[in-house]
Amino acid sequence: MDRIDLQILARLQQDxxxxxxxxxxxxxxxxxxxxxxxxxxEEAGAIGGYAAxxxxxxxxxxxxxxxxxxxxxxxxxxxxxxERAVQSVPEILSxxxxxxRADYLMHIAVxxxxxxxxxxxxxxxxxxxxxxMVTSFSLRRVKEFRGYPVGR
Numbered sequence: 001m002d003r004i005d006l007q008i009l010a011r012l013q014q015d016x017x018x019x020x021x022x023x024x025x026x027x028x029x030x031x032x033x034x035x036x037x038x039x040x041x042e043e044a045g046a047i048g049g050y051a052a053x054x055x056x057x058x059x060x061x062x063x064x065x066x067x068x069x070x071x072x073x074x075x076x077x078x079x080x081x082x083e084r085a086v087q088s089v090p091e092i093l094s095x096x097x098x099x100x101r102a103d104y105l106m107h108i109a110v111x112x113x114x115x116x117x118x119x120x121x122x123x124x125x126x127x128x129x130x131x132x133m134v135t136s137f138s139l140r141r142v143k144e145f146r147g148y149p150v151g152r
Contacts, residue, residue: 061111064107065108066135071103081128085127
């Protein structure tokens with residue numbers, strides 16, 4: 001990847017809906033050359049797709065939670081079983097395997113406390129191999145995720 005590829009990635013990450021001609025001009029390429037580079041970046045996997053950034057509060061999801069999970073066992077079977085089960089819970093926005101005190105960190109968005117109680121009872125408490133779960137509630141988002149640092 002060269003400097004122009006990194007500029008294309010940074011600008012697409014900022015606004016993937018901008019017209020190709022505008023993007024090409026901003027990085028100093030013709031529209032066709034810019035389009036070729038974008039296709040190559042997609043084929044190489046640097047661009048994994050395009051999506052709209054939704055506002056969770058507009059969707060009625062007023063609360064964000066972070067749940068640390070420790071498993072009874074860290075065997076390969078226990079980890080794989082937990083990870084498979086997490087995939088089927090749409091309320092879990094993301095889940096990361098951790099090194100440290102807890103095994104996993106889950107990010108969850110809910111409508112309200114009643115919604116969280118329902119999700120906890122019907123889904124989280126049924127995840128396999130869980131020893132402990134600790135939930136923290138986000139009071140407010142200090143910095144929104146707007147993408148990865150590109151070319152820094």
